[in-house]
Amino acid sequence: MENKNNERIFNMPFASVYPHYIAKAERKGRTKEEVHIIIFWLTGYDENSLIKILENKTDFRAFFDEAPKIHPNVSLIKGMICGYRVEEIENELMRxxxxxxxxxxxxxxxxxxxKILRMEQQT
Known part of the structure; x- marks a missing residue:
């Protein structure tokens, strides 16, 4: 069942989730620009490529498969999300x-x- 659910998520247009990311940030006094900084840091995309992704309704699979570069510090992201330890998720795309x-x-x-962008010196 989880695999079927994964496929549903993988095939979901990034543009359908993107407004929720913005809304979640703005409800807490953060900005759309900060969300963009996070997206660009994680994926290597820039403003122009993000606009195209949103316009083309690119799905999550293509969004990550075509990302210029997943940031090398992603392995520093740890903790719980959606009931799972993010660092223990085996499927790379879902992770x-x-x-x-x-x-x-x-x-x-x-x-x-x-801290979010894992820029602080790791000890």
């Missing part, structure tokens, strides 16, 4: 989707951008 969910959650919870 990347949940990484994005986790980063948006952290933004909405008021974390500083430096």
């Amino acid at each position: 990347n989707i949940r990484y994005l969910d986790k980063l948006i959650d952290e933004l909405a919870k008021g974390k500083k951008m430096e």
Whole structure:
């Protein structure tokens, strides 16, 4: 059953979830620009490519498969999201989707951008 649900998520247009990311951030006093910074950091996309993704209704599978570069520090993203430990999700595509969910959650919870983007010195 989980595999069928995964496929449903993978085939979902990124544009259908994107407004929810923005709304979640804005409800907590954060900005659309901060959501974009997170998306660009995670995927290597820029503003123009994001506009095309939204206009073309690119699904999550293509969104991550065609990403210029998944940030090398994604392995520093840890914790629970949707009832799963993000670092333990075996399917790479689902893990990347949940990484994005986790980063948006952290933004909405008021974390500083430096922490969200894993820029602080790791000890």
